[in-house]
Amino acid sequence: MASDNEWIHESPEITELKRKALRVAKSKVPVLLTGENGTGKEVLAHFIHNNSASKEIIDKKPFIIVNCGAIPEDLIESELFGYEKGAFTGADHTKEGAFEMANGGTLFLDEIGELSLNAQVKLLRAVEYQSFRRLGGKEEIKVDVRIISATNVILHDAIKSGDFRQDLFYRLNVIELYIPALRHRKDEIPLLTEHFLKVFSEKYNIGKLYIEEDCLTCFKKYNWPGNVRELKNIIERCVVLSKDGVIDRDVLPSQIATEDCMNTQHIKSGSRPSGKKFLEIEIGTPFDEIEKKVIQQTLSSCNNNKSEAANILGVSRKTLHNKLHKYESTPDNGN
Ligand SMILES: Nc1ncnc2c1ncn2[C@@H]1O[C@H](COP(=O)(O)OP(=O)(O)O)[C@@H](O)[C@H]1O
Ligand SMILES: [Mg+2]
Incomplete structure (x- = not known):
């Protein structure tokens, strides 16, 4: 069975990244995962967690995800730290937050750049002292939590504009693991394609699938702004639309099956690679x-x-x- 959570890779950059991830997995230091959307930050977070202890131990350890970008500002603190009964109108029972749920395991803070400044102050304290109070609570709760955070934005810019605290950045970014965009590791496209074909042919019970060579050529030419997530979604679409076990250019979306990519024999050597756009900037432009x-x-x-x-x-x-x-x-x- 092809697992949907596997981390598939073969490029030298990702192989090196995996080695580094394995080394940091054994320690408890906070790790910041950076890279564009869809590059595999959540896959990498799972990988670090799963390799932080032996299989028997890790199976019992929690891995809790908080997507800081998806939770409204006024709810994020209760999501992270929980609340006591009566802390606010509607708090009719005591609730554990993500820090408590992740005790002994990993807390994955996704889209950390979207966190409000208020929540950043409280998070810094919780990460530094491994201790916090529930909303409306007096008792200091101690935890033992491994923090992995992720961002698709350059936090230095957010620090400069005053949207992200520098002290929190240093605390979370003890180790940074950067995942390059798929367009910078296009040599992995055939392997990833093969993997997702297996995943979806099993999911849809289709049996063996064959992808025509010119589709792979189109995949290699395309820029993949949505990275591996986009590749995965497109392969799912291709699998669903495939006829008689064959994926051909007819099932590719139009942005990928461009004329440019089909007529590869017309590209003269020395010309700029097709599919990419360039901007000419005069020397001396401010x-x-x-x-x-x-x-x-x-x-x-x-x-x-x-x-x-x-x-x-x-x-x-x-x-x-x-x-x-x-x-x-x-x-x-x-x-
Ligand atoms: N190297 C990889 N091998 C297998 N699947 C991957 C890989 N990278 C990403 N994916 C898949 O692509 C999708 C997006 O990955 P995700 O980790 O959520 O990206 P990010 O968190 O950077 O947005 C997920 O469905 C994930 O399973
Ligand atoms: Mg993500």
Whole structure:
């Protein structure tokens, strides 16, 4: 059976990353996982947890996930630290938070860059002292929790703009493990494709599947802004749409099955690789203008989808929004 939680890799960068992850797994130091959305940060967090002790021990240890970006600001503290009965209107029973649930195991704080400044202060204290109080509680609760956090944005920018506390950053980032984007390790695409084909042919009970060579060529040419998650979703789609066990170009979505990619024989050597867009910038252009151009072109290349553009550029949606706002108030010089 192909497992859906396996960490599949073969590129030298990821093999080295795995070695490093195995070394840090045995210690309790906080680890910060960085990389774009869909690169496999959650897979890596599970890998670290699973390798932190022997199988018999780890099976009994909790792995708790808190997605800081998905929980409203006013609920995040109760999610992390729990609350006492009567702490606020509607608190009709005492509830454990994620820190307590993760006691003895791992707490995975996903999208840490989205955490409010208020919650950051409390988190810093809890991580530093491994102790906290439930909301409305007087008793100090001690825990033994391994913290793994993850972010798809560059936290240095958030620190500069005052959205992320520097002290918390240093506390969480004792070890940083960076997962490169899929477009920078395209040599892994065939292996990942093969793995996901197995996963989905088992899921949909389809039997053996064959993928035509030109589909793989298209996969290698495409830029994968959504990284491995996007590849996985597209393979699921291909498997569902496949006829007689064959995946051909007809089942590929249009953004992947481009003319450009089908007519590979027409690409002359020495020309720029197709599928990629370039921006020409005159020497002497001020940084601000370069930044503006890069942002505008990235936005237009992803149909003005701000989340996708922010992801590609490695900044938070908030940072992108602020920069766009800044440009709106500066006149365009027509370039
Ligand atoms: N190297 C990999 N091997 C197998 N599956 C992977 C790999 N990287 C990512 N995935 C799959 O892609 C999806 C996105 O991965 P995830 O860890 O959630 O990414 P992130 O947390 O960085 O957004 C998940 O379904 C995961 O199982
Ligand atoms: Mg994730």
